[in-house]
Amino acid sequence: MQDKTILEVKHLSKKFGETDVLKDIDGTVKSGEVICVIGPSGAGKSTFLRCLNLLEKPTSGEVNFEGTDLTNVDDKQLVKLRERMGMVFQSFNLFPNMTVIENLKLAPIRVKGMADAEAEKTGMHLLGLVGLQEKAHVYPSSLSGGQQQRVAIARALAMNPEVMLFDEPTSALDPEMVGEVLEVMQKLANEGMTMVVVTHEMGFAKEVADEVWFMADGYILEKGKPEDVFDHPQNERAKDFIGKIIQSV
């Protein structure tokens, strides 16, 4: 199982107008792996992540998801493939017009055609997993940022995805709420979920990641086990970045 490739990126490039944001990126994510993407602001980390489920359309290159090149399918197929990839955003993006449980039930019912009762059951189970069962019937606006992000994780999990993409999930949170979200993510990782996490939480990356990818200026400059990347970075930029991070901690 451990060796099955879920995502494979080949020669991925992305331009915004004349600006090269991603330059010829390669990478492989295997089943059950947790990849943490780190690097300075403006490195192209978020753009890279958003290219993985085609929220951003790559300018060139391939994004293979379980053997299908996402850059080469029509809109209908893309929608079908996307439901198998969960995504968690920096700004949560819960639907404010629905209660927490309705947020969780919408996609399973509308996309998978799940019965309401079953969706409710799954939803409540997932809320239990993120520790928010008692908030099932409130609106997102009455939740704290940390709680909202946990709901957002549960909502993505409700589609039973094969891979979870996290786009700086703790960056918009007050410091005291970062812990509760990371805890949920760690739990997920321990259960064997395949995850790609763009993050500034070096502690989390060090502890949870199977592999750390260091990005700067649109390139992946260093890839490796966390202890290698953090303790013996080879690339000058990575050395510099990690040096600064460790100083500030």
Next chain:
Amino acid sequence: MKKRVKAIIQVIMVIGIFLTLGIWQTTQADAADNSLQRIKQRGELIMVTSPDYPPYEFQVNKNGKSRIVGMDIDVAKKVAKDLHVKLVIKSMNFDSLLVAIQTGKADMAIGGINPTTTRRQSVDFSKIYYSGGQSFLINSSDVNKYKSVKNLRGATIGAQTGTLQYGLAKKKIPNSTVKGMDKSTDLVLALKTHKIDALGIEKPSAEAYVKNDPSLKMIPSGYHLDKNEVGAAIAFKKGSDSLVNAVNKSIDQIKQQHLTDQYLASAGKYMKVNTVNTSMWHYWSYFAKGVEYTILISIVATFFGVLIGVILALMRFSKQKWIRGLAISYTEFIRGTPLMVQVMFVYFGIGVVVNIPALISGMIAVSLNSGAYVAEIIRGGINSVAAGQTEAAESLGLSKRDMMRFVILPQAFKNIWPALGNEFISLIKESSIVSIIGVTDLIYQLNIVRADTYRGVMPIFVAMLLYFIMTFALTRLLNHYEGKMKHAG
């Protein structure tokens, strides 16, 4: 740049379509003369008039019932009787009378119309049935100042827009400033409040005012005029010879038997009925009818405006370029032209192709207009929903349709609602423009009451109050629902 050029081309295309319609209309006028035959077949003679011109034509309020009466109406009745058909009376602004004839909205226009050479170029006229003569109304307090027409040199003179009096004052009173207004009631009020020094008006009309209002006096015009500039005749669409000939026979009888004297006398009696009780309560049924029509038009226009607006907004999000272009052109064109012109276009312009009654025309025009604004409100509301919502919905694998239905539209609606509320409120106010084509909305009724009671200001105040009550009630209602929506998260 390219986009702009394209937009301009689209607008030109739309204008082109309207022009084609217009040309088609003029060619229609050349059709063979079956004017008399058509009326006999229909059994109805449709006339238009502007009932704010006593004693020629005005409305009376007797036992709570409103009727149009006056010398002209008696003339028209006689004509209809001689033709053995039923008389149907439509009313609209004096300005619009000849247009209504040209566009076939009515068979004849009657309203103290002087058959001048200019007018003869666009319509046919019967023989003159009455010669009144021109005069001026002045304030009693100015009697010494304006002893005769010669003293009016350099004065400000009022006249109804589109009337002979307007042109005459301009031409014949040296150095004068001529102010035009639609309604003679407004002109009288302007005179009494000294916004104008004198009011050019037909003699019988002036006499009627003087009789009912001691603060007004009349002086003769002293114009040397030919008979076409003092007489009143009935107007018909060009090429209606058979009808004109038939009507002329009736007019010959009217003249032989001096029937107009009789008609004027009975008109005078009606005027006394009107001025017996000029309290606003006495006219409550007029205002009630006005409110009823204003509300009716607003409700219908709101409904169809939202419908059209939703369709247009959806078109704006279409993948097809031409569908988007069509919606943009429509919106830009409607927003770039006055509602008043649109109302007249639907009634007179489209009316050439299909004859639409005034009320329906008004509703159509206001709905079409509102649709363009509602579309922009909806588009703005949808665009105001954060981009993250779309991304979250996409990442969950929701279809475009589900995304709109469950995520975007419910949120957009909350933003749309207050702006939509403002649109409804302005509809109530702006729908007042339909009065120009004779729809009996509140503004129209207000003018009737003013003409009937010779009271200039009070009816305006009442109408103002009624408009405010309507819009205020609507505001409260909308706020109530807005509050409810906020509560729902």
